[in-house]
Amino acid sequence: MSRASSIPLMGRDEEPTLFELSVPGRTAWSFRHTDVPEWSADELVPAEHLADEPLPMAELSERDLVGHFTRLTHRQYSVDLGAYPLGSCTMKYNPKLCDDAAGLPGLADVHPAAPESMIQGWLELLADLGDALCEVTGMKAITLQPPAGAAGELTGLLLMRAWHADQGRQRRKVIIPDSAHGTNPASVTLGGYQTVTVPSDARGCVDLAALREQLDEDVAGIMLTNPNTLGLFEEEITEIAAAVHEVGGLLYYDGANLNAILGVVRPGDMGFDIVHMNLHKTFAVPHGGGGPGAGPVAVSERLAPYLPGPVPERQADGSLRWTTPARSIGRVHSWHGNALALARAWSYMLVNGGDGLRRVAEAAVLNANWLRHRLRGVYDIPYDRPNMHEFVASTTSLKKAGGVRALDVAKRLLEEGFHAPTVYFPLIVDEALMIEPTETESLQTLEALADALERIAGDSHDVAAAAPRSTPVSRVDEARAARTLIPTFDARP
Numbered sequence: 001m002s003r004a005s006s007i008p009l010m011g012r013d014e015e016p017t018l019f020e021l022s023v024p025g026r027t028a029w030s031f032r033h034t035d036v037p038e039w040s041a042d043e044l045v046p047a048e049h050l051a052d053e054p055l056p057m058a059e060l061s062e063r064d065l066v067g068h069f070t071r072l073t074h075r076q077y078s079v080d081l082g083a084y085p086l087g088s089c090t091m092k093y094n095p096k097l098c099d100d101a102a103g104l105p106g107l108a109d110v111h112p113a114a115p116e117s118m119i120q121g122w123l124e125l126l127a128d129l130g131d132a133l134c135e136v137t138g139m140k141a142i143t144l145q146p147p148a149g150a151a152g153e154l155t156g157l158l159l160m161r162a163w164h165a166d167q168g169r170q171r172r173k174v175i176i177p178d179s180a181h182g183t184n185p186a187s188v189t190l191g192g193y194q195t196v197t198v199p200s201d202a203r204g205c206v207d208l209a210a211l212r213e214q215l216d217e218d219v220a221g222i223m224l225t226n227p228n229t230l231g232l233f234e235e236e237i238t239e240i241a242a243a244v245h246e247v248g249g250l251l252y253y254d255g256a257n258l259n260a261i262l263g264v265v266r267p268g269d270m271g272f273d274i275v276h277m278n279l280h281k282t283f284a285v286p287h288g289g290g291g292p293g294a295g296p297v298a299v300s301e302r303l304a305p306y307l308p309g310p311v312p313e314r315q316a317d318g319s320l321r322w323t324t325p326a327r328s329i330g331r332v333h334s335w336h337g338n339a340l341a342l343a344r345a346w347s348y349m350l351v352n353g354g355d356g357l358r359r360v361a362e363a364a365v366l367n368a369n370w371l372r373h374r375l376r377g378v379y380d381i382p383y384d385r386p387n388m389h390e391f392v393a394s395t396t397s398l399k400k401a402g403g404v405r406a407l408d409v410a411k412r413l414l415e416e417g418f419h420a421p422t423v424y425f426p427l428i429v430d431e432a433l434m435i436e437p438t439e440t441e442s443l444q445t446l447e448a449l450a451d452a453l454e455r456i457a458g459d460s461h462d463v464a465a466a467a468p469r470s471t472p473v474s475r476v477d478e479a480r481a482a483r484t485l486i487p488t489f490d491a492r493p
């Protein structure tokens, strides 16, 4: 995957090269761009639709505006500031290079409705990214349209439904494990299916015997993430796949945890038929705060005809054009998805190359195991065996001893200068602290995080319950705060 890519953005015969991005010793990436003619608003918009006067806008100087936003950023904790060990959400540092690549005018200043002949470079980028993601997942075809993991899940379930319908079957049930992320049952319901929950066994994996009892000819498929949300690899995945396939069901892979296995093992080889990826977790797309993500869905050969369209297709002469698969379920997003998020992810893949992506997974797994070892005996570790990119700790013993709960630990960590881990998820672990250090943290940062967690474990209940004391806002009723938000403008000099 580490190869130079030259992307003509306008007509293929057109010169000259304006933008160039290169990383010494890794890969060189250049864009060709031809100046587009400039028009004034008067030429583009009919006179009767032009406003007579400027719109009334807030009167603020640039100084006031910059001051306001700079003050706000100082009150925020972000991935650019330090560790953000939010399990399952994979909040890792995003290289600025990827932002720079997505901001290149040849990519950013293109209208999605531009004719194919003018966006051959974009089509090539999307086709190359799709091929690379198929390679990483072991799948045959892909749609890049879904804008998030949850949107990918719904797309996958609609694909499942369309495929079963073409087999002349009407099935009603989709199985998900009791450790699953909340979006899984929500997507099952939106997709028109009923959720059947399969329990986890004592090792934290799908209880295969219980699954076998649930499997019948009414099961459309199973949704799994592997590693699962306990950070554990489902070791019996090939047996699970065989059992589900035996009753004619399909396997859906929730790719939120793909960063744990990148370049090591592929969902397609485990037996999955449909895979969504969270490019905003596994690759480099800043997410959180509702920012645009990308949740492409890749499928095995038999499901390719049902993919949403249009998709970029290579022609015999080397050019690309949009086509819509024969039995397409239709669009799942306007235009071509969050295209600049896709460009960020592609630049991340080019810069890392195949070997680099494997090192991403190795470092993510190493960091999480290191931290689990450090916290042994400090917190409960309900499934204390080699984990993948994340692990789940618990404050059950601390709560019994002095009343310190998972929420208190999360709030105290803010005082220590770290973002909190995910708490109270997965639901099957009491007082859960789900910790994902990610591959981007250094050993020094991991040590500092472990030291902070150790200090917090020694807190009295009163100290823990009063946290956070160092943040602009102390502990709030979060549900109430979200529902009765009162936005204010802070113009303090």
Ligand SMILES: Cc1ncc(COP(=O)(O)O)c(C=O)c1O
Binding pocket: 088, 089, 148, 149, 150, 151, 181, 183, 184, 225, 229, 254, 256, 257, 278, 293, 295
């Ligand atoms: C395991 C799992 N599945 C699905 C999702 C949904 O992904 P998204 O937030 O992109 O919709 C998440 C998000 O955190 C997740 O952790």
